[in-house]
Amino acid sequence: MQKAILGLDIGGTGIKGGVLINGHLEDIRSIPTPALESKEFILNTIAEFIQTYAHYEILGIGIGIPGLVDTKQGVVLGLANIPSFQHVELKKFLTERFGLPVFVNNDANCFAIGVHKYGVGKPFKNLVGITLGTGTGGGIVINGQLYSGVNSAAGEWCSAPYLDHNYEYYCSGKFFHNFYHSRPKTLAKAAQAGDPEAQKAFHEFGHHLGELLKVILYSLAPEAIVLGGSIRKTFPLFKESMYETLHTFSYPTVLENLKILISELDETAIHGAVALVDVEKDMVSI
Known part of the structure; x- marks a missing residue:
């Protein structure tokens, strides 16, 4: 049996998993989330999904x-788009079911520690990860350690x-939907083809994102900010x-030392989930 750390990304539409073996993420698979079912049904679905990885020697989840x-x-205090999954x-x-160490955190926090441990954030001890997708999330790494805050709410x-x-x-993505009545991917294709209205949309988005990044700089002044999520692929726009x-930020010397990076990891959420086990517990190096 191969030794592995199992990472799960549980969302409102899908449950995705993968195993870390010898430092590499493998065997990515997914199932639909039974979002409208009872808490018990969803818990059993998660357990059954984990069981499909039973041919590995799982060291932690x-x-x-x-x-x-x-x-x-x-304890999950609330899960977006899953009404029954409150205070779970x-x-x-899972510990009682499988007898393994289990670590649970917010997915944006997972993104931050994932890019620090396995992605472009490796060189930096202090970084912030921002996910740009259907929503926006933030995670903080300080001195190489994930800082989650009370109830994993740090970085919100x-x-x-x-x-x-x-x-x-x-x-x-809410910005593009609410102001331009379109999806970012659709607008990106139009902008790349020279459509001025689509280009205007991304120009405005960049301005708003810049204001968010300024708040982060005033709060933490990290060495690096890593952008993730599906909208990161439109970064040139x-x-x-x-x-x-x-560049309107008040402290130019802070900007001079800031690196803004784009995550290259396609399975960042799972990378981050396995990093919870590897980093928080430091239980094993594989």
Whole structure:
């Protein structure tokens, strides 16, 4: 049997898994999330999915979820788009079922530690990871360690008030949907083909993202900020306006030392989930 760490990314539409073997993520697979079913049904679905990896010698399980978590107890306080998954003792359930160490955290925190441990964030002890997708999430790594805060809520700049809503409203796919009635991917194709309205959309998005990054710089002044999520692939379309806004930041010497990087990992959420086991517990090096 191969020794492995199992990582799970549990979301409102899908449950995705993979195993870390000798430092490489392998055997990626997924199933639909039974989002409208009972808590018990969903827990058993997760357990059955984990059981499909039984041919490995699993040393620990890391799980990322899009919501707040009591990371010490492994209790999911709420999970986006899954009504029944509130105050769920996920760690206790899985530990009793499989007899393995289990670690649960917010998926944006998983992204941050994942890119630090396995991605472009490796060279930096202090970084922030920002996920740009359907929503916006943030995670913090300080001195090489994930900082989750109370109930994994550290780095939730997306919920801070901005203009007439919050940063997530302007720095995620919601911006394109609400103001341009289209998906980022569709608008990106149009912008690349020279459509001025689509180009304007990404110019505005870059400005709003720049304002969010300024707040992060005032809060933490990290060495690096790593952008992830599906919208990261459109970076060339909003890079210029983002930097234009960043250059209004009050402390130029901080900007001079800042690296803004684009995550190259396609399975960042799972990388981050396995990093919860590898980093938080430091239980094994494989």
